[in-house]
Amino acid sequence: MVPDKTEIGIRRAVASDLEPLAALARKTYVDAFGRSFSASDLKAHLKKNLSDERFAEFLREDVFLIAQSPAEMIGFAQIGPAKAEDYPFGIGRDDQELRRIYVLKQRQGQGVGGALLEAALRIPASAAARRIFLDVWEENVSARRFYERRDFKLCGKRAFRTESGTATGFDLIMVRLKSAQP
Numbered sequence: 162m163v164p165d166k167t168e169i170g171i172r173r174a175v176a177s178d179l180e181p182l183a184a185l186a187r188k189t190y191v192d193a194f195g196r197s198f199s200a201s202d203l204k205a206h207l208k209k210n211l212s213d214e215r216f217a218e219f220l221r222e223d224v225f226l227i228a229q230s231p232a233e234m235i236g237f238a239q240i241g242p243a244k245a246e247d248y249p250f251g252i253g254r255d256d257q258e259l260r261r262i263y264v265l266k267q268r269q270g271q272g273v274g275g276a277l278l279e280a281a282l283r284i285p286a287s288a289a290a291r292r293i294f295l296d297v298w299e300e301n302v303s304a305r306r307f308y309e310r311r312d313f314k315l316c317g318k319r320a321f322r323t324e325s326g327t328a329t330g331f332d333l334i335m336v337r338l339k340s341a342q343p
């Protein structure tokens with residue numbers, strides 16, 4: 162069922178969002194990628210990258226936008242300064258990174274991710290950014306297409322490794338240049 166979009170708002174996260182936000186991230190990750198990795202790799206990834214403790218750090222460093230219906234949190238976008246150590250080429254102080262966009266599985270394909278991305282591109286740090294980077298697993302074909310249709314272009318790649326060190330292809334690096342900003 163396509164939801165009534167007038168009931169969905171996008172707002173900045175506040176400290177009390179921490180636990181539902183982290184829970185939404187873990188649920189969306191397991192739904193999207195849970196069958197792509199071993200149970201132990203999945204567990205290690207959730208603990209290392211999507212725990213409540215990690216989200217407490219993220220909330221201090223990054224901007225979070227939350228898509229919210231009256232009943233529940235539906236998705237979020239996380240954006241912050243690009244970190245030079247994460248990229249195989251030079252990163253400047255005016256480069257931002259779209260770190261995550263996650264939408265609950267049952268609400269995907271209804272425009273929520275697109276609305277979150279648009280809102281993330283409108284925050285002052287994004288509007289001032291020269292480049293906005295993101296990475297996406299090469300096998301995440303629907304997300305790759307989602308970003309390509311929104312002016313992100315492939316600009317590099319790095320090895321993608323699970324927590325146990327198993328090589329599983331590449332993380333693709335994509336960039337959206339200032340000239341593409343709305």
Ligand SMILES: CC(C)(COP(=O)(O)OP(=O)(O)OC[C@H]1O[C@@H](n2cnc3c(N)ncnc32)[C@H](O)[C@@H]1OP(=O)(O)O)[C@@H](O)C(=O)NCCC(=O)NCCS
Nearest residue numbers: 193261262263264269270271272273274275304306307310
């Ligand atoms: C990738 C992701 C964030 C996209 O969010 P979404 O809410 O599904 O995105 P949208 O609905 O705005 O757009 C997705 C597609 O649905 C279509 N769509 C948009 N509005 C629609 C509507 N009202 N009805 C049906 N389809 C619609 C769009 O045309 C779009 O097609 P495209 O990808 O070919 O451009 C989401 O699928 C997700 O959370 N995936 C799991 C986690 C993940 O992979 N995150 C990205 C990597 S970090």
